[in-house]
Amino acid sequence: MPAQLLQLIPHPVAISHGVRLLLWRDDLLNPDLPGNKARKLKYNLAAARAQGHTRLLTFGGAYSNHLAAVAAAGRLHGFDTIGLVRGEEHTPLNPTLSRCVADGMQLRYLDRTTYRQRSEPEFLAEIQQRFGPAYLIPEGGTNALALRGVAELIGELRQHTDFDAVAVAAGTGGTLAGLALGLAEANYPARALGIAALKGAGFLRNEIDDLTRPVTGQPLVNYELHLDYHFGGYAKLPPELRAFIQGFEADFAVPLDPIYTSKMLAGVLSLIERGHFAPGSTVVAVHTGGLQAWAGFGQ
Ligand SMILES: Cc1ncc(COP(=O)(O)O)c(C=O)c1O
CATH class of the missing domain: 3.40.50.1100 (Rossmann fold)
Structure with missing residues (x-):
């Protein structure tokens, strides 16, 4: 320590x-x-593993500390990661998203209207169909x-x-x-x-x-x-x-x-x-x- x-x-x-x-x-x-990220992810990673998931899927803005943390957690703990990013893709990627990609995260972009549905059960079911089974972590990792x-x-x-x-x-x-x-x-x-x-x-x-x-x-x-x-x-x-x-x-x-x-x-x-x-x-x-x-x- x-x-x-x-x-x-x-x-x-x-x-x-x-x-x-x-x-x-x-x-x-x-x-x-760093910070609250390890704490917020700790029991979610344990639950993902206990439920037999190999993939984490989460949401965030293009500068999200949370997306970066999930990408790093995936690398460290052996999960594939998918990040659904609010808004359009801008290249070159900003440093946060570049780091996500370097940590192995697949990025997909959702327009702002679609992104607003990120907590709706039907939308989440559709996402699971589209990307395959994944442990869903809400925006900011808050649950x-x-x-x-x-x-x-x-x-x-x-x-x-x-x-x-x-x-x-x-x-x-x-x-x-x-x-x-x-x-x-x-x-x-x-x-x-x-x-x-x-x-x-x-x-x-x-x-x-x-x-x-x-x-x-x-x-x-x-x-x-x-x-x-x-x-x-x-x-x-x-x-x-x-x-x-x-x-x-x-x-x-x-x-x-x-x-x-x-x-x-x-x-x-x-x-x-x-x-x-x-x-x-x-x-x-x-x-x-x-x-x-x-x-x-x-x-
Ligand atoms: C560095 C940092 N501090 C504080 C917070 C706020 O945490 P919460 O979303 O749990 O309110 C965040 C959120 O992402 C964060 O990245």
Whole structure:
């Protein structure tokens, strides 16, 4: 296990508000499947194997960290992989998709209207007919088994520290749901905070509740979803976010990705500044990886 998984972030905002801000470097745990990816895939890969599948099929946008992770997981664990990509093919392939192909993933493109059907049972049945039997992993890898894997992080964190809040970036909300579930199942009184990377992501609350309700019987009340730190929307990198990322790396020697963890940390620091956490609180922010996305921004 890498030495410095839990880092103190002595940011002046945290210090002046009496908050102990810690960063959990989930991005360092598994170089091939960094961050939340290994956790979300862990029980899905086990289920695929147990069900006798040799092929994984999943969905994602052209810059999806999830597609890259499924391709890498296929290479590492001996599955064929098919990635259904939203939109048209653009050549040369961007760095994310090039990496998927290098890891052996077959890419197929779905126009945006077709892509919208990606969760509909009839469409999924048709896909299975077209591509042959495959273990289906939804967009972003978010499903009940993914939550199981993410929930395990709570126990790992508790081996290192007590905490009052754990914060994570939210895309599909699966990682946030898994953390909230992990806290609830451990009966641990901390809150899970999600910082949405997308604009207008209020709909995620229903999705998170739909994901956790089958396990808990009722919606969890131990999580918060913050919608004000999307910096213009998914994959937008305005100068103030770029400056924040550069400053954070210069001050704390931690690289942040442009889509998720940067917004999460900017959001957490803003919440600290606004007095969201009582003095004396410990907040653990989770670095969920995503650094491969920079290759696309460099283009
Ligand atoms: C690096 C990174 N962090 C956070 C997230 C958000 O995870 P979720 O979709 O489970 O909300 C993603 C989603 O793909 C991601 O790639």
